[in-house]
Every structure is written in C-alpha cells, then in structure tokens.
Amino acid sequence: MVSPLRLARPPVRRAEVADRDWYDWRWQLRNMLTSADDLARVIDLSDEERAGLAASAALFRVGITPYYASLMDPAHAACPVRLQAIPRAAEADIRDEELRDPLGEDTHNPVKAVVHKYPDRCLFLVIDRCAIYCRHCNRRRLVGGDDPPTSSEIEEGLAYIAKTRRIRDVLISGGDPLLLATGKLDYILGRLRAIPHVEIIRIGTRVPVVNPMRIDDELASVLRKHAPVYVNTHFNHAKELTPDAIAGCARLVDHGVPVGNQAVLLRGINSSVRSLRALLRACLRARIKPYYLFQGDTVIGTDHLRVPVEKAIELYGQLRGWMTGMGVPHLVIDAPGGGGKLPIGPQYIESLGEDNVVVRTYRGALVDYPQPRARDIGVAYDDVFFAGVPDDDDREGSAEFFE
Numbered sequence: 001m002v003s004p005l006r007l008a009r010p011p012v013r014r015a016e017v018a019d020r021d022w023y024d025w026r027w028q029l030r031n032m033l034t035s036a037d038d039l040a041r042v043i044d045l046s047d048e049e050r051a052g053l054a055a056s057a058a059l060f061r062v063g064i065t066p067y068y069a070s071l072m073d074p075a076h077a078a079c080p081v082r083l084q085a086i087p088r089a090a091e092a093d094i095r096d097e098e099l100r101d102p103l104g105e106d107t108h109n110p111v112k113a114v115v116h117k118y119p120d121r122c123l124f125l126v127i128d129r130c131a132i133y134c135r136h137c138n139r140r141r142l143v144g145g146d147d148p149p150t151s152s153e154i155e156e157g158l159a160y161i162a163k164t165r166r167i168r169d170v171l172i173s174g175g176d177p178l179l180l181a182t183g184k185l186d187y188i189l190g191r192l193r194a195i196p197h198v199e200i201i202r203i204g205t206r207v208p209v210v211n212p213m214r215i216d217d218e219l220a221s222v223l224r225k226h227a228p229v230y231v232n233t234h235f236n237h238a239k240e241l242t243p244d245a246i247a248g249c250a251r252l253v254d255h256g257v258p259v260g261n262q263a264v265l266l267r268g269i270n271s272s273v274r275s276l277r278a279l280l281r282a283c284l285r286a287r288i289k290p291y292y293l294f295q296g297d298t299v300i301g302t303d304h305l306r307v308p309v310e311k312a313i314e315l316y317g318q319l320r321g322w323m324t325g326m327g328v329p330h331l332v333i334d335a336p337g338g339g340g341k342l343p344i345g346p347q348y349i350e351s352l353g354e355d356n357v358v359v360r361t362y363r364g365a366l367v368d369y370p371q372p373r374a375r376d377i378g379v380a381y382d383d384v385f386f387a388g389v390p391d392d393d394d395r396e397g398s399a400e401f402f403e
C-alpha cells in the first residue's frame with residue numbers, strides 16, 4: 001500500500017514537473033533527493049545502493065537534484081551518474097590509509113576560509129553547500145555539514161588575501177560557490193577585484209553538471225563584470241553533457257568566461273579509454289577545455305572508487321597523441337599531506353644525454369633528439385624588460401603556509 005505521506009510529496013520526475021519549476025534552480029535545490037524513498041521514485045535501487053543509503057547517515061550526506069537524477073539509468077546500477085551520486089555499501093569500508101583531510105588543507109589554512117599551499121595562489125572556501133554530494137568528494141569533512149563559513153570568516157579571508165601580496169590567483173571554492181545568491185557572489189568578486197595584486201579569479205563548481213538552470217544571464221553577466229574570472233567545472237562522464245549542461249556552459253563562454261574541466265578518474269565510472277575519450281571530446285565540442293584529470297585522493301570511504309596508478313598511466317597513454325591534444329588534460333596526483341598536484345604519466349624520455357636525448361613516441365618508437373650545442377640559456381633582454389621591476393620572490397606573504 002502506498003502511504004498518504006508518500007502521495008503528498010511533490011513530483012520530481014521530469015515528465016511530471018512543470019517547466020516553470022524544472023528550470024528554476026532554486027526548485028532543483030529545494031527538491032533534492034536525499035533518501036532511498038526519494039530515489040526509489042526515479043530508479044530501481046539495487047541491494048548495494050540500498051545498503052549504501054542505509055549506512056550513509058553516518059558517513060556523508062546524500063543530495064541529488066531532480067535534474068541530475070533524471071540522467072540516471074533507471075535499470076542499470078552501473079550507470080556513471082548513479083555511481084557518483086548514490087553511496088554503495090563499500091563506502092563504510094574504511095581503510096587505515098584513508099584520511100579525513102587527504103590533502104592537508106586543515107594545516108595550510110592561515111585563516112579558516114583560506115587554504116594557502118602554493119606561493120602565488122590560494123583557495124577561498126566561501127560556502128559549504130553543494131548541488132550534489134559526490135561520493136568521491138575529497139572535502140566531505142567540510143561540505144554538507146552544519147558549520148557553514150560565516151560572514152566574519154569570509155571577511156577574515158578577504159583580509160588575509162588583501163595583505164598577502166604574493167597571491168595573484170584566488171580559487172573560490174567550497175562547497176559550490178555558484179549556490180551563493182548572485183548578489184553575494186558579486187560582492188565577494190568585487191572585493192577580490194579591488195585587491196590590486198589579485199590578477200585572476202577562478203571559480204570551482206559542479207553546478208553546470210548538476211543544476212545548469214542556475215547559469216542565467218544575470219549570473220554570467222556578474223562573472224563577466226569581474227573578468228578575468230575562469231570557471232572550472234567537474235564533468236566526469238560524457239553522459240553528463242546534456243543539452244541543458246551544454247547551454248549553461250555556452251552562456252558562460254558567450255559572456256567571455258572561459259570554462260575548464262577538472263575530472264576525477266573513477267573506477268567503473270570513466271576508467272576506460274573509450275569513456276575518457278568520449279568525455280574529453282564532448283567537453284571540447286561544448287567549448288570546455290579539459291584541464292586536470294585527478295587520480296582519486298585517499299579520502300575516507302573511497303577505496304572502491306580509486307584506480308591503480310599503473311592503470312591510470314596506461315589509460316593516459318591512450319590519450320596523448322591518439323586524440324586531439326586540446327582535449328588531453330594533465331593527469332595528476334594531489335600529494336597526501338599537502339605537497340600539491342604532481343603530473344604523472346607515461347615516460348616519454350628513454351635516455352637523457354648532454355649530446356642526445358632518446359625520446360619515445362606515443363606509438364612506442366624510439367627517436368633521437370639531438371641537444372643544442374650551446375649550454376648557456378640566459379636571456380639577456382630580461383635585464384632590459386624587467387629593469388626596476390621587483391622579482392616575485394620579493395613579495396610578502398605567509399611563506400610558512402606553503403613551505
């Protein structure tokens with residue numbers, strides 16, 4: 001028997017929702033699916049998913065927009081959208097080597113909202129909400145909980161960035177910054193823009209993937225107003241590049257906001273050559289530049305989603321050279337503890353001598369690359385071009401947090 005309570009719930013399936021609601025990004029957020037009961041209205045849950053959902057309350061919250069749920073294959077639990085959004089029982093299988101804070105962010109924060117790990121750039125965490133709670137999230141300790149950044153913590157972050165002159169690049173992240181009200185985002189961007197040493201601003205967001213309705217002309221105009229603002233989004237599978245998602249990204253690009261993609265290599269989700277190539281090509285067709293492909297971080301409850309490094313390198317070797325180079329991202333490991341992102345990949349240098357280098361082509365052939373005869377690489381014109389300009393290293397700024 002269907003309970004009256006269940007009948008009272010508003011519809012969330014695409015076919016039953018009026019366009020006016022479906023295309024309202026706030027409706028999408030208000031109606032996020034958060035439980036087995038909610039999901040059972042959209043798909044046939046597998047036993048593994050039911051077990052994962054039952055265990056998830058103690059692990060990491062569940063939240064899926066009706067839009068993103070509409071991309072789920074109702075019959076196949078191996079669907080990449082389901083695997084990213086619905087916990088499986090293996091999430092409760094926590095390994096000794098897994099960490100709450102795999103990237104050492106909580107020890108590189110001069111103030112609560114800022115992570116400063118590299119000399120010239122920092123993260124600015126302005127919100128703890130997302131429009132999906134990804135099962136592979138490396139910030140699960142911070143997002144979707146009950147400790148949102150306060151206005152005074154944001155002011156404190158702005159003050160740190162303003163006084164730290166070596167910061168040229170601020171990455172606004174969270175959580176998902178595009179869930180802030182447009183006025184609030186405009187305020188934060190405006191404050192950052194007013195800092196003379198901040199050259200570029202980046203926004204990390206999964207909104208184009210899970211709630212593309214959010215990207216309206218008003219938002220795109222605000223991002224444009226504070227140019228250069230770069231948006232980096234997070235598509236992991238070609239299936240996610242729907243007409244709505246493509247239209248959202250197109251609106252950003254048409255407003256002069258460059259869009260990049262940071263994907264995570266995820267076991268069973270995109271861990272095949274065919275799936276990766278399809279994703280990267282779909283991004284390029286949508287004018288989204290693939291930027292990073294991350295090896296999974298060692299975050300709690302994600303062992304089942306990680307790919308062995310030698311397999312990752314093998315997959316990557318099937319991209320470089322084999323498909324358009326514009327679509328090939330950097331494959332990186334973000335070093336546990338906070339060492340930063342390190343490129344990994346096939347070895348293309350067979351031997352490196354002073355006179356000759358033997359290189360390996362993407363097809364595996366060995367080729368000689370003769371070295372130049374002169375060994376001195378000085379640029380005499382630097383002394384003219386940079387005359388009187390202080391070197392980067394002279395800029396002040398909290399060295400202790402990135403060393």
Ligand SMILES: *Cc1c(COP(=O)(O)O)cnc(C)c1O
Pocket residue numbers: 115116117118121122123171341
């Ligand atoms: C990823 C990251 C950055 C940006 O790194 P890029 O390689 O410049 O994209 C900056 N700060 C922190 C803490 C990061 O994790």
Ligand code: SF4
Pocket residue numbers: 129130131132133134136137138139140143174175176205206
């Ligand atoms: S959108 Fe980003 S921050 Fe939010 S859960 Fe997914 S990976 Fe984590």
